[in-house]
Amino acid sequence: MMRSVCDLLFVALLAVGCDKPTTATPPEPAGATQAEPVVATQAEPAAASTCDARQAELSAQADLLAKPWSIEQHLGKNFSDGKVSWLMKKDPYETYVVNSGARNFGRCDDSGCYLFAAPTAVIENAVVKSRTGATHDPAVLGQALGLPAKNFEGPLRMMTLDLDAAGSCVRLPMESDPGVWKCATAEDKDCFKFGGYTSGNVPEVMVIDAPVAQAVVTEIP
Amino acid sequence: MSEEQVLYHSPLLYRVLREASAALLIEVLVGGIATSAVRVHLDAQESATYAREGTSFSDRLAREIMARPGFGGRASDV
Numbered sequence: 450m451m452r453s454v455c456d457l458l459f460v461a462l463l464a465v466g467c468d469k470p471t472t473a474t475p476p477e478p479a480g481a482t483q484a485e486p487v488v489a490t491q492a493e494p495a496a497a498s499t500c501d502a503r504q505a506e507l508s509a510q511a512d513l514l515a516k517p518w519s520i521e522q523h524l525g526k527n528f529s530d531g532k533v534s535w536l537m538k539k540d541p542y543e544t545y546v547v548n549s550g551a552r553n554f555g556r557c558d559d560s561g562c563y564l565f566a567a568p569t570a571v572i573e574n575a576v577v578k579s580r581t582g583a584t585h586d587p588a589v590l591g592q593a594l595g596l597p598a599k600n601f602e603g604p605l606r607m608m609t610l611d612l613d614a615a616g617s618c619v620r621l622p623m624e625s626d627p628g629v630w631k632c633a634t635a636e637d638k639d640c641f642k643f644g645g646y647t648s649g650n651v652p653e654v655m656v657i658d659a660p661v662a663q664a665v666v667t668e669i670p
Numbered sequence: 671m672s673e674e675q676v677l678y679h680s681p682l683l684y685r686v687l688r689e690a691s692a693a694l695l696i697e698v699l700v701g702g703i704a705t706s707a708v709r710v711h712l713d714a715q716e717s718a719t720y721a722r723e724g725t726s727f728s729d730r731l732a733r734e735i736m737a738r739p740g741f742g743g744r745a746s747d748v
Contacts, residue, residue: 536704540748544707545683545699556699556736557681565702572703599747600704627682628702628736639701639739653703 500618503560504657508620515644520621520654523645527652531612533566533619533659534573536669539604546661554608554659556627561618563627564656567594569609571651576607576669584670595649596639605669610659618657621645626655678725684732686720694720697748698732700739707748710741 500508512519535554537546545551555564575593579585579601587601612619624631624643632640632648640648647653678686683699694712699705710731712720719727735741 538706538748541699541705541707544685549679551681556683562681567703594704596701596704600701600706622702627733628700630700630737630739641702647702651703 499616500620500657501561504618504620507623508618511621511623511643514623515621518621518644520619520645523621523652523654524619527645528568528612528654530569532569532609533612533654533656534569534571534607534609535564535566536572536601537606537608538602539606539668542606542666551661554661554664555656558627561657562659564659565622565628565653566610566656566659567647567651567653572607594651595647600639607667607669609665609667610656610663612656615660615663617659619654620657622653622655678728680725680729680732682729682732684728684735686728693717696728696731696735698735698739700736708735708739708741708745709748710735710744710746 508520546554553562553564555562557563572594575590576585578593579587579590581589585601585605588598590601591598610617622629622641622643622645624641629641630639632642637648642648645652645654673690675688676685677688677694680686683705685697687695687697689695694717695709696712697707697709699707712731716727716731720731735745739745
């Protein structure tokens with residue numbers, strides 16, 4: 450099943466001129482400490498079942514703040530196929546993922562590695578829309594994702610992860626998460642607003658310990 | 671392009687670099703579902719603090735830059 454979904458993604462991106470996706474095979478990690486996953490119990494919601502005690506507590510706090518919204522509703526509405534994606538510029542990808550031998554994506558501290566991700570279909574559709582000849586139009590990609598065009602200048606890498614296969618903890622992002630840039634005004638873009646949506650209204654989740662080895666990486670020229 | 675020496679590569683996704691001129695700078699990955707890198711040159715006081723405190727200071731500085739990627743106009747896109 451995973452294979453066929455990846456093949457479909459590959460075919461879709463080939464149609465817009467992207468190179469073949471590859472599964473990253475990194476050497477040893479850059480130094481992130483891994484937390485032991487907690488075994489799921491019947492009382493736990495599915496999204497929290499792979500979270501350790503700390504992340505489960507944070508997820509509960511986030512759900513309380515978001516009430517009546519929750520990570521379960523969020524995943525059901527916006528991530529029903531269980532696929533998440535995110536984008537990086539090529540050079541930072543090479544520096545911080547490939548050359549560093551990162552084992553997990555995202556910003557890592559002693560409690561885990563923290564990664565913002567969006568529904569694969571949303572990212573994929575934005576990439577398709579932005580296609581222009583041999584490359585992509587950063588302005589179109591930025592507009593589609595509600596982010597500044599400069600975030601998408603130059604070659605990119607699109608990562609895709611099957612959450613079920615990866616078994617990563619997923620919860621609503623919080624202000625205390627590494628990398629959060631809080632919005633100062635209603636007009637601000639590319640900043641964090643609590644509730645599971647970016648300032649550009651794209652659904653997002655916080656993925657904890659997203660394994661590099663299980664991600665499909667697609668080149669976007 | 672000038673030669674750079676990587677003084678520290680953090681799993682928090684930033685690097686402290688020394689330029690050929692001996693000036694220090696910090697490169698930080700910023701953003702959420704789409705990430706890119708920005709660079710900030712350390713001023714004399716920040717360089718001294720880094721020399722004194724090491725990565726505890728650079729961790730704080732990186733988090734400040736992640737939280738304000740423009741960093742008061744001091745950050746430049748990579």
